[in-house]
Amino acid sequence: MTATILDGKALATEIRAELAVEAADFIQDSGVVPCLVAVLVGDDPASDVYVRNKQKACDRVGIDSRLQRLPEDASMEELLTVVNRLNKDDAVHGILVQLPLPEGLDETRILDAVSPMKDVDAFHPENVGLIVQNRPRFLPCTPNGIQQLLLRRGIEIAGANVVVLGRSDIVGKPMATMLMQRGRGGDATVTVCHSRTKNLAEVCRGADILIVAIGRPKFVTADMVNPGATVIDVGINRTDAGLVGDVDFEAVRQVAGQITPVPGGVGPLTIAMLLANTLHAARLQLGT
Numbered sequence: 385m386t387a388t389i390l391d392g393k394a395l396a397t398e399i400r401a402e403l404a405v406e407a408a409d410f411i412q413d414s415g416v417v418p419c420l421v422a423v424l425v426g427d428d429p430a431s432d433v434y435v436r437n438k439q440k441a442c443d444r445v446g447i448d449s450r451l452q453r454l455p456e457d458a459s460m461e462e463l464l465t466v467v468n469r470l471n472k473d474d475a476v477h478g479i480l481v482q483l484p485l486p487e488g489l490d491e492t493r494i495l496d497a498v499s500p501m502k503d504v505d506a507f508h509p510e511n512v513g514l515i516v517q518n519r520p521r522f523l524p525c526t527p528n529g530i531q532q533l534l535l536r537r538g539i540e541i542a543g544a545n546v547v548v549l550g551r552s553d554i555v556g557k558p559m560a561t562m563l564m565q566r567g568r569g570g571d572a573t574v575t576v577c578h579s580r581t582k583n584l585a586e587v588c589r590g591a592d593i594l595i596v597a598i599g600r601p602k603f604v605t606a607d608m609v610n611p612g613a614t615v616i617d618v619g620i621n622r623t624d625a626g627l628v629g630d631v632d633f634e635a636v637r638q639v640a641g642q643i644t645p646v647p648g649g650v651g652p653l654t655i656a657m658l659l660a661n662t663l664h665a666a667r668l669q670l671g672t
Contacts, residue, residue, distance in 0.1 A: 385611070387640040390533055396652035399532070403659050404445040410663065410672070411446065418666035419448040420478040420504065420658070421470055425463060426456035426486045430622075435482055441655045447662055450476075456486055463489060464497055471499040477669055478504035478662035501669060504661035507553070515558060518565045521668070522661045527559040529653025530595060530616055531569045539593065539614050539642065542571035547591035549604070549630075551578045555597040555618055584608075602632040612641040618650050 411417055420442055422435045435451060442449035452466055463485075470476050479502045485491050495503075500510040506524040514520050523531075534541055546563050550556040556576060563572040577587055588594055588608040596604050597618035609615060619630030629646030637643050644650055 385638070385641075387615070387637040387643040389637075390537060390614075390616075390642050390644045390649065392529070392533060392644055392649040393652045395533060395536060396529075396656040398536075399653070399656040400441065400445050400659065403656070403663060407446040407663055410666065414666075414670055414672060416666060416670060417446070417448045418478070418663050419450065419476050420480060420662045421450045421452055421476050423452045423454070423463070423466060423470070423479065423481045425454045425458050425482070425489065428484070431482045431484075438480070438655055438658060441659055442662075445659055447659060458486075458489075460489055460493070463494055467494065467497045471497075471502060474669075476502065477666040478502055478658075480505055480658070502665060504658060504665055506558070506661070512553075512558070516561055518567070522664065523562065523657070524554065524558045525657040525661065526555050526597075526618060526650060526654045527562050528657040528660075529650055530559060530618070531562055532657070533616070533644070533650075533653060534593070534614070535569055537642070541569060541593070544572045544592040545590055546572040546574045546593045546595065547577060547588050548574060548595045548597070549577045549584075549588065550595075550597035550599075550618075551576055552597060555595075559595055559597070596630040598630050600630055601628045602630070604631040604636060606632065606635040606639045609636050609639045611639050613639075614642040615640045615644070616650065617644050617646050620646060620651065 424435050439449040470479050479498050481494055495507045500508045503511050506522040511521050548556050548560045560574045560576045563570055564574045577584055585608045589610050591610055591613055593614045595616040599619055601621035601623055615636055617629035617631040621628050627647050
């Protein structure tokens with residue numbers, strides 16, 4: 385058996401087409417163009433690529449995209465001043481602080497400074513709390529993209545045994561929270577694994593849906609996967625052989641039922657959900 389490839393790039397194209405229609409209707413009705421501002425500190429090549437991809441995606445759906453660049457040696461005060469200015473700018477609907485920040489800058493303090501109404505990454509503690517209570521303002525982009533992929537490709541979530549490998553604030557924790565909630569896209573039985581989990585391979589083999597986000601190239605091997613399981617690989621690791629995920633793709637695809645590739649899997653969906661959050665933010669701020 386060879387797994388079906390879950391093409392995140394193709395689904396992201398579908399979602400962007402939907403968003404382009406919604407954005408055009410919003411602009412026509414309100415006279416306001418949704419605006420996303422990315423704040424980029426320093427010259428990290430990977431961050432430059434991510435920001436450019438986000439800008440291109442915004443252009444495709446009719447969302448205004450701006451870049452606020454600061455030098456590598458920018459101080460906390462300078463960065464906070466920029467964030468506070470964007471918070472007060474009514475023409476800006478979404479603020480994205482590109483991570484990681486240079487050493488010496490307090491990421492938590494910066495992310496907490498972003499207005500919860502413009503926090504399109506859903507990192508602010510107010511928005512995280514709303515997610516936990518199952519009344520989200522915004523959903524975090526990568527987990528939301530994964531949930532959309534499962535829903536739109538007909539993969540049963542309700543009642544499924546889901547294993548989330550990784551407990552980061554960006555993917556693992558919110559992903560587990562979203563999948564365990566009552567209602568559409570939820571009702572799963574969720575286990576969160578991490579570096580201290582005992583019998584990790586055995587736990588992973590019990591998953592109907594295995595979501596891997598640990599940042600370790602090809603960590604998940606075929607013997608860790610339940611035959612026929614859905615495997616979602618969130619990892620993007622730069623190696624001498626090129627980009628690889630956290631899953632040993634070629635080996636695991638011989639065991640799994642469905643699997644996401646790297647690249648072309650979760651990444652494009654993350655950006656699509658960022659656009660959706662920006663449009664939603666604009667609607668909230670205009671009261672529509």
